[in-house]
Amino acid sequence: MVEQTSPVLQVEGLKVKVKTEQGTLPLVHAVDFELYPGRVLGLVGESGSGKTVTSLSLIQMLDRSMTVIEGSIRLNGRELCGLKDDELRRIRGKEIAFIMQNPMNAFSPVYTIGTQFIETIRTHTGLSKKQAEQRAIDAMTDVNLSTPSELLRKYPFELSGGMLQRVMIALTICLKPSVIIADEPTTALDVTNQLQVLRQLDRVRQEHGTAILLISHDLGVIAELADDVAVMQQGRIVEQAEVFELFDHPKHPYTQTLLAARPMLQISPEMAGCIWT
Template identity: 60%
Template sequence: MTSTHTLEVRGLQVRVNDGGKSLPLLKAIDLTIEKGQVLGLVGESGSGKSITCSAILQLLNRRGLEVEGSVRLNGRQLTKLPNREIRMIRGREIGTIMQNPMNAFTPVYTVGSQFVETLRTHSKLSKMQARAQAAASLAEVGLSEPARVMKSYPHQLSGGMLQRVMIAISMCLQPALVIADEPTTALDSVNQLQVLRQLDKLRTEYGTSILLVSHDLGVIARMADTVAVMKAGEIVEHADVHDLFDRPQHDYTRMLLQARLRGRKDA
């Protein structure tokens, strides 16, 4: 089957075996993202947003969990691929930006060496070339002193800077899809805006599709083209972002929207 979707998830189910009983974590999820589109994934904690991300990346432990369904990236089925090939897809074709940037880097190596290592794992660049490319893309995400950032250890940079380094890596490798799991939750509002601006640049200039997980409807309103609302392992609403804000169909979506409006009214 050929498909034009960048990401196509069909009937993705995850169940966990708990002493003979089989508990569902995800109940047959369908998602599609087109090229250069941003899909916002919202839902309360425990609703299965992060499990969905891990399942797309094929990172779930197959021993304890039963995973069914299909995940296609540009038409290529990811679910049955051997580990060796999946490892080449992670990073190269699916980039990730996680909530806590401090955990995404090894504290004992400089940011530059980790950047260069990632680039060279996925390309045939020489060290010099990789370093030059890394510095160029750090400048592109608005980090003013790329040379200093390259020499820094993760703890010497702020959360917002590290998050932008993650985006810079994605800019170099130009993956088809970036999974951003709560990318700005740990940041203050000024840094949040800068990170979102760079994510948007990634989408407009490189045509990267983005799966954006967030509980902040402000982030969704700013970034997303379509939105999927999750509750208890199911997608309860999947709509265009304007439709979702104007005509929320599901009770949970309404509750989310009201939580925001109440804050505004009191102000």
């Protein structure tokens, strides 16, 4: 594990507003947090609390004609707010990567998986086409995708949502960015592949010191991977603490409500005996 040093991503006073005919309406209110190398910050909250809007604002992917972003977002000391599109394109993927909640939105339907995967690798590295293809195959194998050579020749619509999710995660991991923003990365996966993906994210943060912002409504996923947790309600972070402290001693009433709403599996002693024998 990389030792905690200075933050790789610093967010201060982040505000996001949407433009309407009646004026601007606030979506995110003065959010502050930091990401450190090799650590995972879990961002939790109910649907509509502002988690995805916050994550998209970090990589400046909100429609500028419809939204206003205020505050400071510094990646390795460099301010991202106000950068031109061409500068942001060089940073996205290589320095800060985004795993989307809906994998179908991450790929163009008119190009094969291989064309998009290999082109992305070559855009951010000096690898040849053959080297990039091998890196793609290795990365897809790492996320439990069988016959990756065949998958590279397929179009996105030929893959299931779960397979596309793993392709996107493989592409993100193989570029070794400083920061990964993972928005519900296990939503479309079964339990076995969820575990595989969490292991891969854990491996990349340990081996490469990648900082991860893990957005999830699944508190089990957060408990499994996060080091720290921030709780978002109505566009505000209402509580932030180390993961064990937050789960064991939640302070804010909203956090207490979220934890109390977790489904608990009730197993009788007789049934438990059947499971473990």
